[in-house]
Amino acid sequence: MQLPPLKPGRLVKRYKRFLADIETEQGLLTAHCPNTGAMTGCAEPGWDVWYSLSDNPKRKYSATWELVATDSGICCVNTGFANKLVHEAVAEGFIQGVGDPATLKREVAIPAGNGRFDLALEDGAQRVFIEVKSVTLCRDQQAGVFPDAVSTRATKHVSELLNCVHAGDRGVLIFCAQHCGIESVAPAVDIDPDYAAAVASAAEQGVEVLAYGCSTDFNEMRIDRPLEFALAPESFAQ
Numbered sequence: 001m002q003l004p005p006l007k008p009g010r011l012v013k014r015y016k017r018f019l020a021d022i023e024t025e026q027g028l029l030t031a032h033c034p035n036t037g038a039m040t041g042c043a044e045p046g047w048d049v050w051y052s053l054s055d056n057p058k059r060k061y062s063a064t065w066e067l068v069a070t071d072s073g074i075c076c077v078n079t080g081f082a083n084k085l086v087h088e089a090v091a092e093g094f095i096q097g098v099g100d101p102a103t104l105k106r107e108v109a110i111p112a113g114n115g116r117f118d119l120a121l122e123d124g125a126q127r128v129f130i131e132v133k134s135v136t137l138c139r140d141q142q143a144g145v146f147p148d149a150v151s152t153r154a155t156k157h158v159s160e161l162l163n164c165v166h167a168g169d170r171g172v173l174i175f176c177a178q179h180c181g182i183e184s185v186a187p188a189v190d191i192d193p194d195y196a197a198a199v200a201s202a203a204e205q206g207v208e209v210l211a212y213g214c215s216t217d218f219n220e221m222r223i224d225r226p227l228e229f230a231l232a233p234e235s236f237a238q
Contacts (some may be wrong), residue, residue: 031063073181082134144182
């Protein structure tokens, strides 16, 4: 996935969820922050960041915060890129076993439910529905966890994937680690135990759970390796 042209800066602060002040060579600017999560470990004042500029005159803030250099690696804070990264990896055959790439579609209506799944494709006579989650919270030992804040919406998506499995289709949950320092992924039991329990239960009943890591050279970002996904079922007994 090609990244937009990036400019360097230094983070002053992130606030009101969608805004970030960045110190640049031209002075202080306010950028749009395309991340609704807590951004734990990704938004420390003083860290090096990279932002893009839009020429859309209708935008209130022309700058968009894209990357940050954390203590454990480069992280893409633009969670909207996760779907594009996974779509590209499936289309190009890097992510295999999820169906026929020629049938790949984006934003597909959830069968017998509200909302949309991120991706869908066909595997013979079966439909395959894919939900993508962006992982940016990196803890010790290069371990990524999701979510970084309680997410009832994410839990709902797990339930919808399970409904698809019960209906005879395939449901696939893909964690895309946009933090380049992450080498394994697990549910954040301490942050959202309901979500963690939902994932564990769904996996036991046939929902497929995959995780992939990314790399970037500041011009392009790509999924380049599978990651271990640890359910740690013993954590859900409490």
